[in-house]
Amino acid sequence: MTTVSSTGELPLRNEHDIVLGRQAVRRMAQELSFSLVDQTKMVTAASELARNALIYGGGGLLKWAILQNGGKRGLRLTFEDQGPGIADIDLALTDGWTSGKGLGLGLTGARRLVNEFELDSKPGAGTRVTVTRWK
């Protein structure tokens, strides 16, 4: 059973918040004794998803939670925005597809960098992406 030992949130209003989000995720991953590669993967995934929330969602929130499951500890990050949402989730999860000016690697790339990935979105109802990495 997974229990949550601590939580918090950070706003994603501008590009500086993306940097602050990356730094906060790095600190938490270090506190959880993630390997350097795992830290880097989680920070990079966070950077992609925070930028998506800002650019496509018009800003939002990064919520974090430290998880405990038996002897395992993990970090769960949720990126929420109240933007236009994603009409075609399958298309959005296709490598190289982008609705904007990006490379189309944000969502698909972030998914490859984490252990668990969940995407909830409806047109007009915003987008929520949840990613988890276990130690």
Next chain:
Amino acid sequence: MGEFLLVTIQVDMHDQLALILQDDLTKAIEKQGAKGVLIDISSLEMVDSFIGRMISDISGMARILDAKTVVVGMQPAVAITLVELGLSLTGVATALNVERGMQLLRRALSESNDDSFINR
């Protein structure tokens, strides 16, 4: 550095700052007639798709301005993450450290001096 520009990125850049660097660097290549650009990213703890694209774009723009770009010092954890993310920095020359990057630039420059019309 002679004909080469050395850029060391030492801060966690926000996106706008990365674009400013790209702009400044292309201007500097033109103004100084630089034939090579060495970008040291050994202090960078993360390269996401935005920074990755900036590095590719700088390399492409520099090439059009007749300068070769070499990216040096990428941390192994960053390289592993970058490839898993889906970015392989195709077309960007890389070297392990500044010294080897300089060698690469010097060699490329002496080759292009030998047959300047053929190989660029």
